[in-house]
Amino acid sequence: MGAFERLLDPRGIAVVGASIEASRPGNQTLVALKENGYAGGVYPVNPKYPEIAGYRCLASLAQVEGDCDIAVIALPAPQVAGVLRECAARGIRHAVVLGGGFREAGAGGAALEGELQATARASGVRFIGPNCLGLVNVHARAYAAWGSLTRPPRLAPGPVSVVLQSASFGMSLVIQAAQAGVGFRHVVTSGNEADVSTAEIIDAYVDDPGTRVILSYLEGVADGRRFMAAARRALAAGKPLVLIKAGNTVQGRRAAQSHTANMTGEYDVYRAAFRQCGVIEVDDVQAAVDMVACLLGGRLPAGNRVGVIGGSGGAAAMFADQADLCGLELPAFAAATAEALQASLPPLSVLRNPVDYTAGFPRPQAGLDFERAFQAVIDDPQVDQLAVMFAAAGRRQVAHGGELLARVAASSSKPLVVFSGMDESLAPEGLATLRAAGIPVLASPKRVALAMAKLAAHAGARRALADVRPASAAAGAVDAGTGVDAEAVLRSAGLAGHAGALDEAASKRLASAFGIPVTVDRLLPLEPSLADCEGLPFPVVLKIVSNDIAHKSDIGGVQLGIASPQALLQAARRIVADVRAARPDAALSGLLAAPMVEGALETLVGVVNDPGFGPVVAFGLGGVLAEVLHDMSYRVAPFDAAQARSMIGELRARALFDGVRGRAAVDVDALADVLARVSVLAWSLRDRLLEMDINPLLVRPVGQGVVAVDALAVMR
């Protein structure tokens, strides 16, 4: 295990600010340690009392004898930094700061939190919190915690480890999972994360051999790259990370910020990062519990194709509706499957996918063999997962079905998930059999479909991670850099030392240096002559060039469709006059003549430097409608062409790329290549580039490539 081994599995726990009042955190921790039978050392610290909860009370941390790995600090905010120093003096390496009154409480609190951080750095003590409920090692019964973390239900030991930025909401998630039968290993509430972050906890869970699934509630991370690295480690280790993210909307962000003051940032970027790292993002408590249940089965699908069988046509329709919305496919069966179904199911059954054996399962009758039918569907080569619709099947039916499915599951490595509306009180035997066989049972067909879609996406992310060659500069380089010498590129493009906005010509040279195709433009003087126009590919576009002007067309700085040299001279006079009238302050460095590009799809690509995640690439269609609909997709840079392709496929308007209404399909291969190149540019220049817009980026018909018609980079 890593740096936090002893934080997660402490040999002894001191409680500074120990109390005899049941409402105080410093009492609840001690009572929890006692009642749960923690076997390590327990050291209450409070000079006022001889003992608390049966433990001998010490006057100070200095008096702690024996191994002690955590000091739980239950004191008012101004006293906490001093205790950290005492921890260091006594050799206690970890603290858990329970109380609030820090950053979330305004300027005074922020100063106290800063003092805490400085003290921790100076002393080498790592701490959880402040403003949290602490942490629990369920297996070791180690409670460095208070509040809901110490109240019923007592968590059962199991392979799920949890990290929560909001303790109270997060514990409602843990409690509901516990009531659904999930067992836990560690629960850490991270509070303000003034020191130890969610990413570090995830890393510790990856290192913990007993953790199989990681569950997290997150509002924001300060260091997005650090979080992504931890999430990728979890993915690579086969420990799925199931996550609920809040603070994603205007009202939600406002609420989150008055709470832990965690930075939330742009949800679009988080969502991109989650997808790039195989994080299984869910949007509600029940979905998280469902997902954990499905992952504990340990099966991942090879694709998104689901075979559905059951006794409820309505459930099948509900499932199929959701499948359509979340990208699952109900494939046609192979001929052998259809034959097996025909031979084994009752006469009025529907033998296509979704299979409906109608009411009366399991009817004892010659020629009926339900197990053969289930087996045939899961074995079908077109099928990646099996969804079983028991719906309202009764106690004996579920019992019989459970036994049958346990055998089918044992014969296959494909995931199978059951929908049953029955709870433990109504179908105890069947549900117990299914659980023992590792088969998740969810209470609606929609929930089964949603979980299966997320299983499929997660499995795809795992495969993509495995596919990455170490030599692939873009995809493998998230932590390592891309191997591009940014300053050399800038020098070669004549841009070394530039700061501020680059003009269009310079911005295009920058793009071109990274292999991004740009229009072949000609820079003309502000008063061009006929000779200057020789060889131009009329019709052309003429545009003003100025470092000082970002939005040329708004002030008459662009003219389209210029058909001849004479027209160009006239247009040049008009443009220069208009621009000078509108922006007398702007330094004009010339005019750019560019070929007109017709018949292409107008897209745009942008680079932003996110405060949490660094360079991020955004992609979308051009035009005001796409802007209003916010039909954009995002990826954290750098990434490869395969990732770029999935980025394109994420747009709601993706059908436009295939060609609609008589238009030709466009060159998605070239587009994906260019998006990956933009991501390499963004990553390589991350210390120099503030933002960049390539707009429009025109995508031509298949085989004809893409071309950047305009570009604007802002350097620092």
Next chain:
Amino acid sequence: MGAFERLLDPRGIAVVGASIEASRPGNQTLVALKENGYAGGVYPVNPKYPEIAGYRCLASLAQVEGDCDIAVIALPAPQVAGVLRECAARGIRHAVVLGGGFREAGAGGAALEGELQATARASGVRFIGPNCLGLVNVHARAYAAWGSLTRPPRLAPGPVSVVLQSASFGMSLVIQAAQAGVGFRHVVTSGNEADVSTAEIIDAYVDDPGTRVILSYLEGVADGRRFMAAARRALAAGKPLVLIKAGNTVQGRRAAQSHTANMTGEYDVYRAAFRQCGVIEVDDVQAAVDMVACLLGGRLPAGNRVGVIGGSGGAAAMFADQADLCGLELPAFAAATAEALQASLPPLSVLRNPVDYTAGFPRPQAGLDFERAFQAVIDDPQVDQLAVMFAAAGRRQVAHGGELLARVAASSSKPLVVFSGMDESLAPEGLATLRAAGIPVLASPKRVALAMAKLAAHAGARRALADVRPASAAAGAVDAGTGVDAEAVLRSAGLAGHAGALDEAASKRLASAFGIPVTVDRLLPLEPSLADCEGLPFPVVLKIVSNDIAHKSDIGGVQLGIASPQALLQAARRIVADVRAARPDAALSGLLAAPMVEGALETLVGVVNDPGFGPVVAFGLGGVLAEVLHDMSYRVAPFDAAQARSMIGELRARALFDGVRGRAAVDVDALADVLARVSVLAWSLRDRLLEMDINPLLVRPVGQGVVAVDALAVMR
């Protein structure tokens, strides 16, 4: 009560095809009647047995003595029609046909179903099914049912009545609601609906004084108008209709059709109909159960503004995120509320909306008065509903909170909904107190927000229904007609007797007859002279006119931006030549010169004649991107301008109407008026108009109105 009083509350039940085998429907019905203690007459019919389940068995229906209102028919499909005739002969007015093998089983079954319908019509016997699980009157313990409808759990009596097109999925919904504490009055599974429809059952529930909330699972309705009338009656009666609709996507529709063969139709149209009738559509089992729990409280909000208070900032952030997504607002509080919060909550509390009193509730301490805080928020004039975030608060806290909220609820008529992650086993007292006070407790903040948003929308639909003046031709006319003499209008537009596609000029005359503004066009001969051009408002558009050509621009039949009479003559020659070359078969009746309209937002409006719902109006933005994104909204015609305004507001791209990126806001008032006029046109001409497209319909800046630039109507 209405026509189905005795079906829902039978004095006696005969079971034709009574059986001694426990797996047979004809046995399960009898056992259920016996075990549940039905007090009416029970008449098994089977000549083979002297008695079944303790009831004396009869040789035929003719032997039934005493009152008998339902014959349950548990016989193979070919024998059912004969039994219906026997019902009629014996004076039994209702039948329940359990078995399948009818329409859902192919052509042979469809013929049997047709025979059943003809027999029922001839005999006056009304029947439920076939292909269903029957029906139950929970209060009377009357089971005309089998399968999951007769299995545990035994439903508790209560005010919720249910109608289900898929019995097995639907029963999983009923079972989950029952396990959540919901009590039931009637459950009807309607199967293939060969005779009695979901709409008729809803009507019967509206007439049933014991029904307060109606719950339905629906795949499709044959008569959309009939369904809407029933849903509107339920809305007017204050009996909310909560509904899950399946078969809405390509894969979902395919699944639904192999099941009950109900027609599903276009989901867009259903969704519009649901909104127009205040139907509370939910998308999953849990959401339905949540909704029923909220409606049983009997409170409806005056608007979409929610006050949030609790001890979990994370829960508040989760709530606020969902509120943002579903149109709920978290308003700023009035000054008095802020003062009350300041005076009553602990020091580190967040006093803005959402209020966070942090951990430790209810801390007994001088100066703290949590009840005052809850009361202040619910009483705030900016607040329509109160959401309480108990999250992971423990047993004693929920008990205390429950008592406090029960008092707060008693003092206010506003809805209040609690989020708690605790179940009955963890917080029994508090949950019981809340339930007794009619306060719903849902297990996630997202679920609270979703339910509150649907409560608000439903309340809005009720208010809109109350707002409709009897004199309002459009809105009041769904069942009554609009009072427009369609044939007179057609005559006045010179269109009486026309069939097939109308050309642009005729289509515009039709639109104009209903007060829809169209461009002032001039019809020119195919070879116009300079004299013909006199007074034209150049620049103009020139378009071919032909009944035979629907898509003019695809074959060169349109030219834009014609600046002069000379250019018009030239354009006319080019257009006629191109069109003749592309469509030598088409009869050309002239050319239309129309003014160019610039600077307007391009929209389109269409009328389709839906097979289930009749005339429906579709509205969206012009352009291929809007088409690909399917950003359209729908309403069943006719409707008024208020409904049209909500239709416009439903578009994802609605921000375009307010003006973005320097564009002017457009004339939404005029647009709403025109959409309502199109709906009156569609309804008035429903027997003549097959479809109509007004595309583009240009919407000018505020105050400048809208104008139809092209139109195409197809008559029959």
